[in-house]
Amino acid sequence: MERRNVTRTPQEVLALCREKDVRAVDLRFTDLMGKQHHLTVPASQLNEHAFADGFGFDGSSVRGWQSIDESDMLLVPLPDSAWIDPFTSLSTLVLACAIQDPITREDYARDPRMIAKRAENYLQSTGIADSIRIGPEAEFFIFDDVQFDQRENSGFYHIDSGESWWNRGRGESPNLGHKIRHGLGNMCSPPNDQTGDLRGEMMQTLIDCGIDVECHHHEIGSAGQAEIDIGYGGLLETADNLMTYKYIVKNVAKRHGKSVTFMPKPVMGDSGNGLHVHFSLWKNEDPLFAGKGYAGLSDVGLYAIGGVLKHAPALLAITNPTTNSYKRLVPGFKAPVNLTYSQRNRSAACRIPMVSPSPRAKRIEFRCPDPSCNPYLAFSAILMAAIDGIQNKIHPGDPIDKDLYDLPPEMADRVAQTPRSLEEAMQALEQDCDFLLRGDVFTEDLLLSWIEYKRQHEILPMQMRPHPYEFCLYYDS
Incomplete structure (x- = not known):
């Protein structure tokens, strides 16, 4: 196993290349929307000077980045990030990169990794804590077949999973009948669970690439929904690991003729894919959220919840950044649509796990949050909301230790809800963004670009297109 996120010198990386007979170096970075990109160079191009001089690339071809008249940018390899890619036929070393301006050599303000780094630095500058630890639970679907298209005169999608209940009557040879009933997939065992070996290979590949894994299991969705939990780490470290996690999970699936999606709600009427973000603040190795209050929380922990809940509508513009995200955030399906907190209660937006004293x-x-987000931006925004809650002693009010989907109407009306659409979330972000701008973690320019891109390239195109179900409803009007 190649250790990740450890201090390495360029000389040590070059020694690793010689040890592993590396023939190619894959330089990786993430764009503003959370999509990973790469540039591959021969191993001979990686020398000590390259770690300082970087490699040029066209920043105008990356979504939300440079204009064409200022397109030249630099990829500067980060030696601490080195690992060996298990999927390439040519022995390939992977290096995450910082993005810099080639003239000023300043770090690029729209580089998501830089935003995460600034968020961690800002936390330290406040004196509240010296570190944040984050543990993400990312859910995904494993499909056997995926087809979709959208044109001026047609639009459709078709997804399939051999283990799903809808294939009980399919003409397989033979059909053994071990299909998962609707909504009963959570931690089911073989032969109903038909993706256990595949998840096991995903888990081992993650471990081989230096990522700690806590567990894997089948999720609630009957059509191959899965979850693999990875270990806790710092904000930037965990965001890096989550990008690698998505890369590994998708490519292990592809190797077996399967397709993985982290789309929040790909199956109608079934559970969606969440990204449950566990986090805690620490100072001098002491946990700051532990205390003698409700659910064993300290005042600091309660105020952090208060900040997250207060800013949640704006947060969701970053943590739930797709139009599809809000098809998951509907009552039922364990979707956290209620902006309150509770111990053990998975129907609340903020939960305090009680699995250990x-x-x-x-x-x-x-x-x-859901896994369509850019983790560098999402984790940073959550941290900034928590810091604001602590600094301003924002109390979250009383917890609700009841099934929030079954509250009496007079009580339910008093519980704030998540935005119902991406446009609502964008409006909330426009009205409530000051907490993100502190310490120059996010910039006003970046947030304006984010909102404009989402409206022009996602919200408006969705509004312009007829939905297939609208034909069912209205064609014979």
């Missing part, structure tokens, strides 16, 4: 295990789980 250890103060070191005391943490907050923010259940609203």
Whole structure:
């Protein structure tokens, strides 16, 4: 196993290349929308000077980045990020890169990794804590077949999973009948669970690439929904690991003729894919969220919840950044649409897990995010909301230790809800973004570009297109 996120010198990376007979170096970075890109160079191009001089690329071809008249940018390899890609036929070393302006050599303000780095630095500058630990639970679907298209005169999608209940009557040779009933996939065992070996290979590949894994299991969705939980780490470290996690999971699936999606709601009427974010703050190795209050929380922990809940509508513009995200955030399906908090309660937006009495295990789980987000931006925004809550002592009010989907109407009306659409979330972000701008973690320019891109390239195109179900409803009007 190649260790990740450890201090390495360029000389040590070059020695690793010689040890592993590396023939190619893959330089990777993530755009503003959370999509990973790469540039591959021969191993001979990687020398000590390259770690300082970087490699040129066209920044105008990356979504939300440079204009064409200022297109030249630099990829500067980060030696601490080195690992060996298990999927390439040619022995390939992977290096994450910082993005810099080639003239000023300043770090690029729209580089998501830089935003995450600034968020961690800002936390330290406040004196509240010296570190944040994040543990993500990313869910995904494994499909056997995926087809979709959208044209001026047609639009459709078709997805399939051999283990799903809808294939009980399919003419397989033979059909053994071990299909998963609707909504009963959570931690089911073989032969109903038909993706256990595949998840096991995903888990081992993650471990081989230096990522700690806690567990894997089948999720609630009957059509191959899965979850693999990876270990806790710092904000930037965990965001890096989550990008690698998505890369590995998708490519292990592809190797077996399967397709993985982290789309929040690909199956109608079934559970969607969440990204439950567990986080805690630490100072001098002491857990700051542990105390003697509700659910074993400290005042700091309660105020962090208060900040997250207060800013949640704006947060969701970053943590739930697609139009499809809001098809997951509907009542039922364990979707956290209620902006309140509770111990053990998975129907609340913020949950305090009670699985261990250890103060070191005391943490907050923010259940609203989904894995379509850019983790560098999402984790940074959550941290900034928590910091604001702590600095301003924002109390979250009383917890609700009841099934929030079954509250009496007079009580349910008093519980704030998540935005119902991406446009609502964007409006909330426009009205409530000051907490993100502190410490220059996010910039006003970046947020304006984010909102404009989402409206012009996602919200408006969706509004312009007829939906197939509208034909069912209205064609014979």
